[in-house]
Amino acid sequence: MAVPVIMPRQGQSVETCIIGSWNKHKGDAVKKGDVLFSYETDKASFEEEAKEDGMLLDIFFNEGDEVPVLVNVAVIGNPGEDVEAFRPGGVAVASPASVEEQKSEPVVEKVLETSAATVSQSQREDGRVFASPRAKGSAEKNGIDVAKLAGSGPEGRVIERDVEMAAQTMPRMTSLAKEMIKQEELVSKGEGTGLGGRVSSADLVTPNQVYAQDFELQKLSNIRKLIAKAMHASLQNSAQLTHHMGADARKVLELRKKFKKDFEAGKVSQNVTINDFVCMAVIRALKKFPQVNSHFLGDQMRIFNKVHLGLAVDTERGLMVPVVRNADDLSIEGLASQLKAVAEQSRKGSINPELLNPEAASFTVSNLGNYGVEVFTPVINLPQSAILGVCTVVPRPADLGGGVYGFVPYMGLSLTYDHRALDGGEATLFLKEIKLQIENFEL
């Protein structure tokens, strides 16, 4: 018996997902556990496996389509079984990527055909077209000829929804523009200026003579768009500045060495990195400075009782900040283990989207020490009040006591804070507290 494959729901706030790629195609035999397709939410990407053996009878959405969650995307069953019962009612929301008119044009015709059947003959006998004033206005704006539409309103009247449907599926390029591209090797210079945003002949340009075709236009991934928006919003909407300070790293380097040795010797189950020690120092400092463990909300602040620590993770698809909830309840090993787990899930794309929400973390640590960065100004993950940037360890001269100076390894700490939430003195004392926690780290 045929069974549908639905678009899974990933997290409460997810309403639609975008299909990444199909690993199986219509007609392929599939086994339970085979990856059928990949899909992504705003924040992560996932793979959907077959839950049944059988043949992939039909696929309802293409790569790049945005599909509401819990909607059928495909059907698995025995060859020859009818799939129509599973076909989702509406046409997929046209993805911005699918500008190739070859794909969308047939859809228009199909829509017109189906609704044409509902037109009552008497309405068309004298050749008159009945359309509501609102539909006419909308048609004019979208460059659609109501005479070519079939009305789904009372007695075959063309109503607003008919125009909207046609607008959604209409070609993105005028026929003239299409022909000129073919004949004259022109390219579109971007968004169309024609009716309904269609690319018209006026939007065509000859390819740039200096660079010629030496570039590739890349669509931004969803996650890129999201990062762009969040970063821009952070810098636009808060008053952020950064204080820098160094911490004597000898103690944590020593502890790190000890853990590494114990781990290799199998004495402990969990390796602990420098970053884990720093994070623990931050957690301890936050407990002393609850004002920093907070969200700034304009006219009020959300001061957290627990520490929910965000960690900036660099992934192939871009920057992600997963959170370890109730991090202040954890031992150093526990913290190390959980930080490692969320970082790996983020890289694999299997992280729970709820854990990527900026509202989920009360404070964030971003560590660029591994890359040799000596000083930087991290950007706050709003609505959090601050973020700590951890830099590389460099030897610095220091007073070793008794008038003796020597080189000591110093770790750079860069605290960016929102001056709306915290004052300079407060922020400095907090940063100092992290430094003291690192320098005097106790297990």
Place this chain on the structure above:
Amino acid sequence: MPKTQFIDPVEVRNSGFIEFSPIPVNQYNKSVEEERSNFSDKELLYIFRDMAIIREFETMINLIKTTGEYQGVPYNHPGPAHLSIGQEAAAVGMAFTLDINDFIFGSHRSHGEILAKGLSAIEKLDDASLKKVMEEHFNGETLKPVIEGHTGSTKELAIKFLLYGTLAEMFARKTGFNRGLGGSMHAFFTPFGVYPNNAIVGGSGDIAVGAALYKKVNRKKGLVVANLGDASMACGPVWEGLTFAAMDQFKELWKGDMKGGLPFILNINNNQYGMGGQTCGETMGYNMAARIGAGVNAEQMHAERVDGFNPLAVIDAYRRKRKVIEDGKGPVLLEVMTYRYCGHSPSDASSYRTKEEVEAWEEQDSINWFGEELVKAGVVSLTQLNNIKSEITDLLVKTLKLAIDPAVSPVLDLEQNPEIIGDMMFSNGSIDKMEDRTPDVNHPMAENPRVQALTKKERFMFDAEGKPFSKVKQFQIRDAIFEAVIDRFYKDPTLVAYGEENRDWGGAYAVYRGLTEALPYHRLFNSPISEASIIGTAIGYAMCGGRVIPEIMYCDFLGRCGDEIFNQLPKWQAMSGNVIKMPVVIRVSVGSKYGAQHSQDWSSLCTHIPGLKVVFPVTPYDAKGMMNAALQGTDPVIFFESQRIYDMGEKFHEGGVPEGYYEIPLGEPDIKKAGKDITIVSIGATLYRALDAAKILEEKYGLSAEVIDARSLVPFNYELVIESIKKTGRVVLASDASSRGSYLKDMANTITELAFDYLDAPPIVVGSRNWITPAYELEQYFFPQPEWIVDAIHEKILPLPGHTVKNNFTTSEQIRRNKLGI
């Protein structure tokens, strides 16, 4: 139903007879000579002069109507002229004793009464007061034409002012007493105690009683005379007014200085004809109209028939009747016998009477006879009388020239000010109290049991978890109206409320429960079951300067006060040139469950009549705020309430119904539920069904409906509705009114005009069927139901996938129903 009055079955079942006292008929028999001790020569002369002025004034009008000129001055008067030539002695006799505290109301044939009462007032006022009256009326606009070049005394100037103001009013001049908006049949001048004359036969019959009520309740000096014709005694409102005026409670139940009958005189000017119908012998059966008094109360209304061809006989009657009124024994009925020589109007060929009959009366003409008597008694010489007459003619020629001169007496300029009449339709005042004094109440408001009980009510329907409180705990619509009403009773000393079962019972729907305890009888009382008198008296009460809440127990009874609501209440503000204000808030309860004559929503009928504000709030917050606004205003408001939801709590206004005073401006609709796909506009209790429909649309069809409660019908601000339709493109209008001629059709038309280009379908009206309202068990087939709204949307606006209709909203059905008139 006062408990103090025991109805004893023994007494009720006793046998006996009703006994009547003889009603005097023309018992006055004194000569002028005999009366010289009661009148000064000057007074006697002025009686003659006043009659002569009226005679010449009306002769002038008659000549203008029939020959197009008077004394060589040509003029065409296209308007009405109902003359009373022959009846002058009756008018002057009636007015002679009255001062400016005494008010007269009249009919379409009242030029004589206006002039007689005006001349009497001028004689009694001192020069300073007269000057003040003339200078203050329209800031001297009426005075200006006559004061120019005037050399005589202030009283002479005032006579010119009176004649000019009346004539200019008849000729529709803006310098007339009422800006020319009243005209011949409705002219009046309140500063002289001349209140509206009424072109509807018997129209003053109940209004004048309301004026008498005002005088009594507000302890004002003076009495009120209703000048009606003999034929008006057939009219319901006259009878209803009499019934109201003669209620036992004034003498039996009203306390202290309020005890006693109304200061009201029904003055029947019996000129023998109602148009062409002869009342005695043809169209009536009373033989003598004075007989009617015996049918009204045990005192027989102190009725008398008086010889109205002898001014002294009428004056004698008025001197005696004033005493009766002052003793608290009113009301009084006088039948004043007279005769009009002219026709009903200039087009009347008098085909219903003989020339001999007219000549016989002319032979006894009161002015000639009285003049001869004065000469005989040596009060005046014949030459003097002739001089008086020619002076009058001169005066009228001058007055006529002024009144017809467009430079001096222009008509309202609607070219320059096209909205000048529109601006007069409502006074739009905002007044806490109509008079500044301490209101009569029985106890401080905080001690009132209902007020105390309301402090324990939940003023929002739901608790913190969103669960509704029990009905008994909720602050309901009936409580909201009560709160606004009692608040005003403690603010405005002139406020009175009455209607059927208002006292003791507290109104049939318990809105007034607790008011009986708070208020003495004269501020809250039960009226006769007589809607014409309830509304008619309220109009008279408001005209004189009081604020009043009359109640109509069922909307269906509006027909019983049709003339009052449709012809009187809405018109007097504009017809007076904005001299009069009309702070009347009529509470009208719209029924249900009681079938065809107790369950109709007639709000649409009221919206058709210009000059009424019409509102229909259906939530406690709206009901209190809008009742406050209505009572703060100075315009007539028809305040509809729905019996279906008197017990409804407040489910929209967060924070609940405020305990303090607030107003919701009349005319502003309110979004009760926001939405984006379709707009539903509702009037009245249909709101709650519209919200149910919105739920169906949302849950079954994924359509988000915006529900707008009209709250007011007139005035109405369309901006909110249009904004909503710009968003949704679709609109359904629903109310309990039968759909044909429903105000919703007017709204649908206006919306189409205002938002045509935004509409995705025509506005659709879902009203009640054009049937009788059936029994409660069948009401779901008559009143709009939530499913009807969904069906109408599917059929007329936006076909809903998978929807099956139950009600037929198709085009062919609509045509069929209209063909059949159903």
